[in-house]
Amino acid sequence: MNKVTLTIGGRDYIVACDAGEEAHLGKLGRMIEDKLDPQAGHSPHGEARGLLFAALLLADELCELRESATPRGDDEPGGLSRAALEALAERLEALADEFERHPPAQAS
Numbered sequence: 001m002n003k004v005t006l007t008i009g010g011r012d013y014i015v016a017c018d019a020g021e022e023a024h025l026g027k028l029g030r031m032i033e034d035k036l037d038p039q040a041g042h043s044p045h046g047e048a049r050g051l052l053f054a055a056l057l058l059a060d061e062l063c064e065l066r067e068s069a070t071p072r073g074d075d076e077p078g079g080l081s082r083a084a085l086e087a088l089a090e091r092l093e094a095l096a097d098e099f100e101r102h103p104p105a106q107a108s
Helices: 022-035 046-069 082-101
Strands: 002-008 011-017
Touching: 002 022, 011 022, 022 046
Parallel strands: none
Antiparallel strands: 002 011
């Protein structure tokens, strides 16, 4: 288990992570830091309130991204309709047939 130090709101937090996840965790920490109000640490409610608002802003962004990226279908809330899935399956089968008839050239 590896550890990474995240500096958020002027404080260091040591977080355990799996090997290779350090850079990603650092990126997430910087995203939180970017959302913090610089005045939050000076408010009577302190750092916890600032972190709460940073988390809410990030959750809002995530929610908006998920809603804009997820096609809505007739059969599944938040998913593709049965007709869209069937059309996609037919298209994939047609592509597979085409590859079987005309395989890509092998790289030498």
